[in-house]
Amino acid sequence: MNISRRSFAALAGATSLTLATPALLRAQSAGRLVVIGGGFGGASAARYARMAFPDVDVTLVEPQTSFVTCPYGNLILGGKRVLSDITHSYDGLRARGVNVIHDRAQDIDADGHRVTLANGEELEYDKLIVSPGIGFRWDAIEGYDEAAAEVFPHAWTGGDGSQISNLRQQLEEMPQGGVVGLSIPGNPFRCPPGPYERISMIAHYLKQANPTAKIMAFDSKDAFSKQGLFQDAWEELYGDMIEWVPGNADGKIVRVDAENKVFFSEFGEEHRVDVGNVIPPQMAASLAHDAGLVNDSGWVPVDQTTFESAVARDVHVIGDANIASPMPKSGYIANSTAKTAVAAALSDLTGSGAPSDPVYFNTCYSHAGEDYSFSVVGVFRPDGGEIVETPDSGGTSARGPLTELAETRRLEAGYADAWYDSITDDMFS
Amino acid sequence: MKKLALVLGFAMTFGTFQMANAQEAAPMIAQSCAGCHGQAGAGQGSSPVLAGYDAEDFVRVWHEFRANERPATIMNRIAPGFTDDEVAELAAYFASLQQGE
Numbered sequence: 001m002n003i004s005r006r007s008f009a010a011l012a013g014a015t016s017l018t019l020a021t022p023a024l025l026r027a028q029s030a031g032r033l034v035v036i037g038g039g040f041g042g043a044s045a046a047r048y049a050r051m052a053f054p055d056v057d058v059t060l061v062e063p064q065t066s067f068v069t070c071p072y073g074n075l076i077l078g079g080k081r082v083l084s085d086i087t088h089s090y091d092g093l094r095a096r097g098v099n100v101i102h103d104r105a106q107d108i109d110a111d112g113h114r115v116t117l118a119n120g121e122e123l124e125y126d127k128l129i130v131s132p133g134i135g136f137r138w139d140a141i142e143g144y145d146e147a148a149a150e151v152f153p154h155a156w157t158g159g160d161g162s163q164i165s166n167l168r169q170q171l172e173e174m175p176q177g178g179v180v181g182l183s184i185p186g187n188p189f190r191c192p193p194g195p196y197e198r199i200s201m202i203a204h205y206l207k208q209a210n211p212t213a214k215i216m217a218f219d220s221k222d223a224f225s226k227q228g229l230f231q232d233a234w235e236e237l238y239g240d241m242i243e244w245v246p247g248n249a250d251g252k253i254v255r256v257d258a259e260n261k262v263f264f265s266e267f268g269e270e271h272r273v274d275v276g277n278v279i280p281p282q283m284a285a286s287l288a289h290d291a292g293l294v295n296d297s298g299w300v301p302v303d304q305t306t307f308e309s310a311v312a313r314d315v316h317v318i319g320d321a322n323i324a325s326p327m328p329k330s331g332y333i334a335n336s337t338a339k340t341a342v343a344a345a346l347s348d349l350t351g352s353g354a355p356s357d358p359v360y361f362n363t364c365y366s367h368a369g370e371d372y373s374f375s376v377v378g379v380f381r382p383d384g385g386e387i388v389e390t391p392d393s394g395g396t397s398a399r400g401p402l403t404e405l406a407e408t409r410r411l412e413a414g415y416a417d418a419w420y421d422s423i424t425d426d427m428f429s
Numbered sequence: 430m431k432k433l434a435l436v437l438g439f440a441m442t443f444g445t446f447q448m449a450n451a452q453e454a455a456p457m458i459a460q461s462c463a464g465c466h467g468q469a470g471a472g473q474g475s476s477p478v479l480a481g482y483d484a485e486d487f488v489r490v491w492h493e494f495r496a497n498e499r500p501a502t503i504m505n506r507i508a509p510g511f512t513d514d515e516v517a518e519l520a521a522y523f524a525s526l527q528q529g530e
């Protein structure tokens with residue numbers, strides 16, 4: 001479309017035509033769905049909407065021109081993937097007829113059914129799906145701000161890929177025998193097993209490139225996801241390279257000094273590190289706050305069947321930003337709930353009937369080393385306004401000695417790759 | 430003139446996706462399988478093909494997974510999460526797909 005932004009905005013203003021609703025086509029369309037955020041929740045929603053509801057106009061708003069996944073980012077640290085392997089184009093969604101706009105959504109006017117973009121344009125919608133992911137609580141760890149995140153990268157959002165690349169480069173440049181420090185937040189946060197997969201993949205790399213290095217993992221918690229499986233793997237594969245310091249052993253980091261590369265614990269211990277990875281405490285992304293969708297917890301309360309916001313009609317919030325415990329904040333849950341949310345949102349526009357007994361599905365594979373992976377699975381259903389895990393199903397891979405389980409761990413590494421390729425196809429193909 | 434160009438631009442975009450949209454969405458209950466078994470049960474890497482799976486075999490295999498009577502890394506944890514009615518719906522859907530479709 002070769003029309004300048006300014007003249008477009010003028011035109012849109014003059015004719016009250018918006019990007020999502022070319023006047024000519026509105027008559028033929030069952031309605032206008034706008035999706036904010038082109039990640040696990042948003043891309044899945046836009047794609048599924050085009051497939052299941054071809055009469056609906058779909059517009060996706062996402063500032064990045066390609067999407068870098070957090071899943072498999074840890075494999076970059078381990079030297080098993082490069083950035084281009086985890087970077088995905090929006091062309092597949094465009095080919096399905098999604099109108100992809102690369103800009104940031106600035107605000108939502110739920111009463112007026114309008115989204116304002118950073119460039120000032122406005123999009124009208126009938127239904128809105130919001131999946132903006134997480135934001136960081138920059139005030140939670142003293143001294144950790146956006147400048148400090150260049151020294152101690154979080155690498156906890158994909159963004160333009162620079163965070164994960166920065167961390168990988170620092171690991172490569174670390175002196176022999178150096179110390180890698182991680183700071184790990186309390187619950188809830190994005191991807192509960194993610195920090196521990198990261199520890200494993202860093203150890204996998206260091207074992208080859210820097211075998212006398214140490215990893216100090218400072219945790220705000222006393223326990224973590226798939227803990228037994230991870231700790232077995234660390235012992236089996238990395239000897240004493242990894243030290244995990246739980247919250248009850250003063251593991252909580254409350255202050256950092258990026259200039260001198262020091263972590264400070266709650267009770268005043270100072271830890272000098274050569275490379276630091278600070279995963280800060282989290283909340284829903286800023287848009288959810290600016291649009292007034294969050295409650296005191298900093299996350300977005302939603303109906304547990306339709307994912308409609310508790311405070312804004314026709315606004316459905318999915319992915320990490322919402323409150324849907326006991327489901328984890330995972331890419332698979334964002335993908336799975338995206339489809340239910342789309343079907344619920346579009347049911348009255350298309351007369352299709354809302355999904356009656358939805359099932360939400362999660363799997364998180366973790367890579368602990370070469371040919372060494374394991375998983376956690378959960379099948380969830382809404383029940384009386386809450387979400388419950390289906391009894392006697394799901395759970396983690398079996399624990400046991402590697403001599404017995406080596407083949408299972410190897411098979412799961414292959415199935416993890418199949419998962420990555422499948423889920424990203426289900427978002428972008 | 431500008432308005433016309435804009436509308437034409439949209440009309441063209443809209444025209445191309447009619448074709449790309451030929452593939453239908455799977456029923457809701459089968460959506461989560463696409464996260465490992467690929468699109469429309471086509472399989473992905475080492476994850477098995479489900480398209481064209483005989484419906485009776487499917488139900489039998491599912492019960493074996495549920496009872497831990499079939500070698501599995503993960504389906505033995507997934508299978509107990511679905512009811513018999515849901516399994517029947519899954520079996521019918523995957524049986525209805527052509528392999529390699």
Ligand SMILES: Cc1cc2nc3c(=O)[nH]c(=O)nc-3n(C[C@H](O)[C@H](O)[C@H](O)COP(=O)(O)OP(=O)(O)OC[C@H]3O[C@@H](n4cnc5c(N)ncnc54)[C@H](O)[C@@H]3O)c2cc1C
Nearest residue numbers: 037039040041070071105132133191319320329330331332
């Ligand atoms: C290291 C790591 C490993 C992980 N591994 C796994 C795994 O193996 N399996 C798994 O299931 N999950 C995994 N996850 C979790 C997964 O990445 C998240 O749960 C998932 O990305 C959540 O999807 P989302 O749509 O909520 O957010 P995202 O995928 O982050 O997408 C949000 C999008 O919204 C955009 N956005 C934000 N604000 C705006 C705005 N105002 N306007 C427009 N766009 C906006 C962002 O640019 C972004 O593209 C991992 C996470 C990490 C950090």
